[in-house]
Amino acid sequence: MRRAKLWHSLQTAGYTDIDFVGTQSDGGGCNPGYSYDFDHEGHGGFSATGIAANNQLPPWLSTARPDVVLMHLGTNDMWGGYIPLADKLNAFTKLIGQMRAQNAAMKIIVAQIIPISASACSTCPADVVALNNALPSWASGLGTSQSPIVLADLWTGYDAIADNVDGIHPNDTGFRKMAEAWYPVLAKVLGGSTPPTTTPPTTSPTTAPPAGTCTATYRVASQWADGFQGEVTVSNGSSSVSSGWTATFTFVNGQKVSQAWNATVTQPGATVTARNADWNGRVAAGGTATFGFLASSSGTNTTPATTCVLTTG
Structure with missing residues (x-):
């Protein structure tokens, strides 16, 4: 597996x-x-x-x-x-x-x-x-x-x-x-270059869940001189199965995501937005989904506050 x-x-x-x-x-x-x-x-x-x-x-x-x-x-x-x-x-x-x-x-x-x-x-x-x-x-x-x-x-x-x-x-x-x-x-x-990325969805979620039903946990899995590997776990705290999720966090030390997996990630500035991949948006009530990423850093690597939103229906 x-x-x-x-x-x-x-x-x-x-x-x-x-x-x-x-x-x-x-x-x-x-x-x-x-x-x-x-x-x-x-x-x-x-x-x-x-x-x-x-x-x-x-x-x-x-x-x-x-x-x-x-x-x-x-x-x-x-x-x-x-x-x-x-x-x-x-x-x-x-x-x-x-x-x-x-x-x-x-x-x-x-x-x-x-x-x-x-x-x-x-x-x-x-x-x-x-x-x-x-x-x-x-x-x-x-x-x-x-x-x-x-x-x-x-x-x-x-x-x-x-x-x-x-x-x-x-x-x-x-x-x-x-x-x-x-x-x-x-x-x-495999080369260190950023692989092709898919275009993020252009439509917004049509159904917003009640506030507080989604929580996101951010952690640094490993770190080196000029970069690090990060991981975010999205938890479905609602009573319904989600059809999708979006996680958001904002870096304050100039960190820049270079590649990601298990999510479609965009970062036009300091704010990073991650949307579920086409196969892991469905998260059971009480369940979790995790995505990871590689990013550059210049020494200081403050942990950002991370929020998430579930899509249902």
Whole structure:
């Protein structure tokens, strides 16, 4: 499901020439309600150390021939706490070498992996944190200008109990969070240019809900020297299903949105207006919808007050 959601976010944002590749296919089995590319290289139950030791990656690479690899590995190396961190990182390093042997200009995105609950594996939470904490320096030491390694933080904001069905495997909320964490990093790796945007709706909502039925929560998901990733969650506090929503906020430090996903975003000046995508305007009573964006900043990044309006009927 996370691949379907990621694919849909890319398509919605204008990345329509992307081809997911791999020797595996889910055949559309996740049935998200929209079309997506079924190909992938996910192998349930495989470990990073096992893939590296058995040289399983090279034939997969030669068949799929990717230009960009998204790598969420390490979960199955956690069980029992008996595999040293150094062995996991050595396995990662070997896999990177095999990727570059197939394509010297391979772009590689490595996940700081999602958490595992202590109820599923008592030693795993601390080992996941240890791996994720080690990855920045590992990636920095191994990345090159021709074949960069960048990290996607799938751990922060992910709840090992609420976002997993069994403390290990994601539920639908977990899949959504994973896709949302992958997207901005992948978009940046794909070229850093702003993808084509769709024209926002020109008609105004015909039915306004009672005041106070919509609330919007703004947060900064990650931040760097000259920019940041933001996220806004729109909550339907009414007793009716919405047919659409609009969120609005005004920056006070000159921040400028460069791209967005899961919403159509416009910013003619300091004020940002986000309208639902064609597939996520329907929000059940008590439900939420979330969109994200990348924006520039010049140091100060004051959190803006955010409001929203629901359309019903």
